[in-house]
Amino acid sequence: MARPIVPILLFVTAGLALLSGGCREGAGVPASAGTVVVYTALDQVYSEPILKAFEERTGIRVEVVYDAESAKTTGLVNRLIARRDRPDCDVWWNNEPIQTARLAERGLLEKYESPAAARIPAAMRDPQGRWTGFAARMRVLIYNTNIVKDGARPAGLEALVAPEWRGKAAIARPFFGTTLTHLCVLYQAWGPERLKAYLLALRANDVALAAGNGPVRDLVAAGEYALGLTDTDDAYAALREGKPVAVLVPDAGAGAILMPNTVAVVAGCPHREAARRLIDYLLSAEVERRLAEGPSAQIPLGTDLADVPTPWGNLLRTKAMDVDFVRAAADVEKVVALLQETGMDR
């Protein structure tokens, strides 16, 4: 016979351990001016140094939720929506505008017109002051120059459904991130029927679905696939490393798709003052310059940074597409339904 002294002792110890550390101060606890909680969809490698710099400069502790690449942006958006009654997040820093506009339309973002936002063109700011854009990226078609020779250079999005590239093209899973943004813009430009036909053609052409834009770049750079859709910051990493890749703007007939980062204060957030200080910092010329000159080579939007060189000179000559982000945000659910209907969730 053995008495259960071991389990009972262990239980008491474990309970004390959990109680001592489990309920830490942070999100949801009484507001402290010394903390700000950020959800960010910008790649951790780019956003982390900037947030650390803010932390060091102000002494405000920054608690961050980065997204996993496979659930880019959307996972965080849905986490915000799910917690709308009792938000744990103060600052929403997105790497694209449509999901931000979607949050704004649902009343999850509060108005804050940062003094630092004056340097950003009005077209990149929410007319109602709920979010502000900065430091943009472009959607690009990346191709492997060892596989795609000059004569066969893809012209645009049609290359992904062309028979000669059957089974040789890749895109990120289109339910997430800038790929979803891209499809929402195409929905606006093409209408539902043409987009549906395009999605069916993608499936018929065995286009691979990667976990994100970074993996698309890696697959194309490694020669696993010949071409794919990605963002300029991802493409730049391969170009910088001297990989055999080149990029072009996949013109959908209306110009290049320019996607700014967006920042906003979350409605009802627990640390409002700290949130505003962080947003002022993120919208500063210093941060935009840092993002432009850094490894993500983002495109500065501030009127005071027109002289900052970018590696995208040629691409920027393509006229930027005139996108109504608020309208595109209203189409997200229709696009998701189309994706399911066409079997892109398999």
Added chain:
Amino acid sequence: MSAHYNQPDPVSMETLRLRGAGVPLSGGGRLFGVTAEALAILALVPLAAAVVGSLGVVGPTGGYVYWWGTARGWESLARTMAVAAPAGAMAVLMAWVLVASAVHLSPRWAVGIVMAACLPLLVPSSLLATAWIVALGREGLITGWLRQVAGDCPVVLYTIPGAAAVTALRYFGIAALVLLHARLRREGEWPASRVAAIPPVSAAWHLELRADARPALAAWLLVTLFSMNDPIIPGMLLVSTYGTQVLIQYSALLNPAGAAALAAPMAAVGAALMAATVLAGRDLWFAPSEPPAPVRRPRGLFGRLLAALAAAVVLALALAVPAAVLVARTESPAAIVRALADARDQAWQTLYVASAGAAIATAAAAMLAHHWVAQNRAGARTAVPLVLLNLTVPPSLLGIGMIALFQGAPTAVRDSAVPLVLGYAVRFLPVATLLLYALWRREPPDALLAARVHGVPAWRAAWTVTWLPRRAAVAGAALLAALFMATDLETSIFLAPAGGSTLGVRLYTLIHTAPDASVAALALGILALTVPAILLLAAVAALGRKEGARGA
């Protein structure tokens, strides 16, 4: 001698007296038993919450009919099994070669080799997938070498067989454990075959291959079960399994009910696989608790060398190749230190949540295992084995259930590490429970009673008879659970709080965004952090064996 036999045994007499009086002779009394049963049921609450939630589908798509009334769910299941079943077969093949070779050395070597085969279980899936992409991707190190030697690389990693092979390399240690266990149990049969002069071919057929069939089937089922619940490796190799679709439902469509409606039948498949495993290996699991003492087989030097070579090849493939390519991709040792310094917040968080989760899981497991053993000896039924379900179901299902349970909790709790810690505890409770049950069922049943009969004070008996022989088992279970928790990814993705990311999540995020060199440096850093825990586990196991031998 005869006089001695005629004397009444005082322990037996006391046992008979207490039994006659209706006093329970094992377990901790009625209250303890009820508490243990309640705890077993409580551990299943997150799973139940997810299943119940799956019935309340939001919107027109994503429910049971959407998945299982059409081809969608079945296609998803078929794709998942197309990876998992071959992964199980490859794992069993590798494990069989390893074990069949290792037992030719010595039982101690065999155990050591099989433990080494289990090491990939203690690193994140994403780390292993990264290593193999670095090794055998189009621009991989081995691919480049093969191109130089043979003109091309015959292996294409981004395929279902590629995904199955990498998955097999992570889980084949489980198969090796099952096969070794079976081998050690019947080692004593070999001398009999030699005495009976059975021809070597017949002996090999009947005593090796045929005898291995059932354990191999059990091992295949078990590895298939673990492989089907791992969406990370196939996902990184562009093979979509049901785990990817669960994530799309949950994250992109904000439809946890739809995610659970896909995952819940998969959980039933997992439970069926587990039941089949139990049936296939019933001779192993339900055999007498003490295996026969292994007998070292007399083999010539050449035979032992050949066996050592075969085992070395399998281990090199599973361990040395991934480690070597990560080392080759890392710029310098300083890069590893830098990667760990950058990840120190996540490292501390991982240490905290894994320690707290392991403490809770082990405490609960100790209670459950103690009760399970007692019920088993009394021939009574118990709900404790049901907690094994938590290991057979998709981790995403437990994550969804846990989120549902904490939805109404105070924000200070909901947004803290508590859901993650409890999520870990629930997920890995079966590991600790099984380990403790397996060890404690071998204990002499009436040791404490004997102490009582001989007048040992209760506190002293509790310390020397109950705690001391069990401390190594408890420490081992806690360490093993902590290691599994520290390398978990899926539960962490679902439940990690703001500012509370873990090392596994950091690695998984960086894999998609950071250069290979940074990822390799962090992966090696994680390996370096894991090594002391593994060494500690080995030391605890050695201590346990020593104390067990002393007790015997």
